[in-house]
Amino acid sequence: MSEPSYLTSPRRRGPRNGVRAVAAVGVVLAIAAGGSYAAGLGPFARGDDGPDPAAMEQARAFLADWSAGRLPSAAGRTTRPGTAEEVLQSFTAGLDIEKPKLTAAKEAEEAEDGTLGVPFTARMPISGLGTWTYESRLPLREQENGDWKVDWRLSLVHPRLSDTEKFRLEREETAAPKVTDREGTSLNGGRYPSLAPLLGRLAGDAGGGPRGAVELVDRASGEAVRTEASFGEKPDPATADQPVRTTLDARWQSAAEEALAKADGKNAALVALRVDNGEVLALANSPSTGFNRAASGTYAPGSTWKIVTSSALLLKGAVKPDDVVDCPKYLTVGKEFHNVETSEHPGATFRKDFMESCNTAFISLRGKLDDAELGEVARTYFGVGQEWHVGIPTYDGSVPAPKDQTEKAASMIGQGRIQANPLIMASVTATAVSGEFHQPSVTAGNENGTRTEPLPREVVTQLRGLMRDTVTDGTARGLADLPGEVGAKTGTAEVSEDQDNNGWLVAHRGNVAVAVVVEEGVTGGGSAGPVVHSLLSAVPEDPS
Template sequence: MSQYGHINRRRGARRGRGVVAAVAGAGALAVAGSYAAGLGPFARADGAHGPDPAAVAQARAFLADWAAGRVPAASARTTSPDRARQVLDNFTAGLDIERPRLTARAATRTGDDAVTVPFTARMPISGLGTWTYASKLPLSRQQDGDWKVDWRLSLVHPRLSETEKFHLAREESSAPDVTDRTGRALSGDAFPSLAPVLGQLGGAGSGPRGAVQLVDRTTGEVERTEAAFGKKPAAGAGEPVATTLDATWQSAAERAVAEGADGRNASLVALRIDDGEILALANAPSSGFNRAVSGTYAPGSTWKIVTSAALLLKDAVAPGDVVDCPKYLTVGKEFHNVETSEHRGATFLKDFTESCNTAFISLRGKLADSETGDVARTYFGVGQEWHVGIPTYDGSVPVPRDETEKAASMIGQGRIQANPLIMASVTATAVSGTFHQPTITGRTEDATSTKPLPQKVVGQLREMLRATVTDGTARVLADLPGDIGAKTGTAEVSDAPEGADNNGWLVAHRGNVAVACVVEEGVTGGGSAGPILHSLLAAVPGDPS
């Protein structure tokens, strides 16, 4: 039993399930990328009037190590490495936390040699949901001048102490019978990526339930419930649940991801363009965290679909306008293109098809600081609350905090967060003009409010996506039949281990289907996600019924 968090499995719970270790990659702090490593765009050049940048960097590095499962490295950044390692290991494993998401907030100078960095913790509990809370990292300058995280239990969670700890109480009931859109039975054995999903379906009313509880260390008495997950069985629970999934698409997606991931974490979502119905979702590995709909990734250059929409909406640029694409562009930091390519005298269409970062960044003055986020929310539904039928992360597009972060946000970096579900929906909206809230049951509440894109903008986006397949970075799909449009993406992950590769993205549409795929450390979208989507679209050449 862990000292800082443990699992109490009630009668009826699954047994023999191993603790899933926190994984690296997307768990690292995904902040500004596509520029040279260093203090980052948010650190001050001098610490005279605010927190020492070295303290802020140490705090961010600690959070990144903890999030990525590098507990020894995180612990070494504290004033009590052995104690920190024991507590962090026990807390994460004892509560079945799969992949923490830790986001640093604005630091405060609390003394000549003291800094406090608040952070938000999002802790995915295996098979249940995400526990979200706020805490603070105290840092102090050591005698040698280095900054360390001032270790104390309360930094892990404000209520963790020498007298109170957490435990996880589970109560799971059997998953309901689930069918696809044609009535075909779906099971976790036949479709491994669906195993974590079937019991979560909103209409089932019989999925896994549990709670994170604060208990007295001595007596074990429950003092309060910190987070509760799942619902009590509703009337009619146990009856078959019909979904929008398509067994043919799901099978092809599972196979494409399993064969194409090549040992890396990867995920994929396919949905119908005309109504947002999810046809397939697949993850590698297939068990545990459902990164396809709940992951939080920088979308990289696939986000240029939204950036382009924002520019086209206000006639700030047209596809035929010349927008130079140099190798480098400095905006606080040096930005560059993949493989430092350049396209002098390129049109905006060429910049899109070749995914030119510097050209897009050069257009940042055409948009107000909040404009890309406003367009994402108003036309694409990103950041609004979605009711999909299973737990999802619905995206975030914060207003940039400075000019460097604004430059990064133009190319899907900075603090923009998305996942394959969001980017498949973005693609569907771009080519149809209308946002449809994604759904996996077809009967979920829709509380979103969006506007349709003008048909002129839709036509321009479709032209640009098609040209990316025929003449640009998505040529990997060019040999497939059908009028396919696509956009590749490469997303850097700040604070990842030295030598870690970028995440690879690819989104595409064909007929009435939009798809999105991300491969962690895939280097490029065309080279990693490209073969996966090629395999999927080749295996299922027609539209679903």
């Protein structure tokens, strides 16, 4: 198969020791040529303050399609669909680009050639290396029928991509990284599959790991013209042979990998961490290769979030555990909310509502909290939404203020736009039962810019009691036979009408907090519960 004409396929090598847009003042076009600009109908005509909204909409739609990998759709928005699709495919695939993020600027300029130029920022994550960021410009031209299309040219993909120059990805072969657990036990991807995608990153942060570069090359000779982006650092010879020690515990990691077998082949993730300092003991994903759901996933946490909601209510004195808060089958707040299996508990106490995970009861208390209060509590006491430095890439949560009462109702039960993952929810659990947030960590010495306040002791005591009752008499009864004083909260999170609910369960025992999500697991107790049970059965003692 011939080489694409836009860039070369990536090749490997051993280690080695690197638009101008002018606003048109008066563009004169012949009326016979379609002359909309001559007639004063250009994108900034009639004294408009900005470009034609239809042009900007087409620019944003093209960038959104490209970002999402909908390359035929993106190409269809151009003046040369066939060529555009081939170039975009060759560029992203040939440079191992994963999930590009393309952001259009708000301003635009009319160029001398009659196009409307929309600047954009391209953030191109290159698999296993890092993100290549650059600026480019998207030209749009109005068609005879009044529609706008991207005026296709190579330079819109990158300003230096041309008929004479293209890009090539170079990767340098590096030695396998040496990473150990907290006790010095060697960790490798063969024995601990979930760690395989992370080992290179962990070693890379210590000065080793993957290295490479995006180079601009001459099409005719293949010689490098310049280095556009480089990734990775040369290891320090003084420390190159020293292993990177992590906070992980080999016993817990092994048990976590085995426990995910209880997820019945579904996508799932697990995090176990120490309550007293946030050190991650185990982090596992199913499947073990590829995306790190455990720390970078973005999920609605469902009813496990009721730990945070309960904290907000208890902090404010808006409810006490033994107050009566009725639990009806349904409650309408813009839309109809219901409980799992449309259960109901007339005359229930708040304790019972927590134990049985009653959505309608929690939603009925929404008026007790200000619109932004749930997010403030999450950030102030649990560190959610602040920037975490864990030692590996993470998503650190989002709790935006609700847009309306329907979204506020959904937020009370961990739905709406609230986003979390098992790392966040394990940390939430640890904070709830200890009263103090500790930034999670996989490696030592990470920067910590978080600022939180401790939960009052009375609130911690109440939360621990609610979680313990959930195990002895509530939806987490499946953990009741485990040794030790286990506390937990189940969660069922809606995804879409076309998918089964995600199942969640968070738990704590001794000095360990655990969180598990099972995609399309239907219920937390039924899907995530067996995973947590397997883990805590396999490792009955706290780590030293």
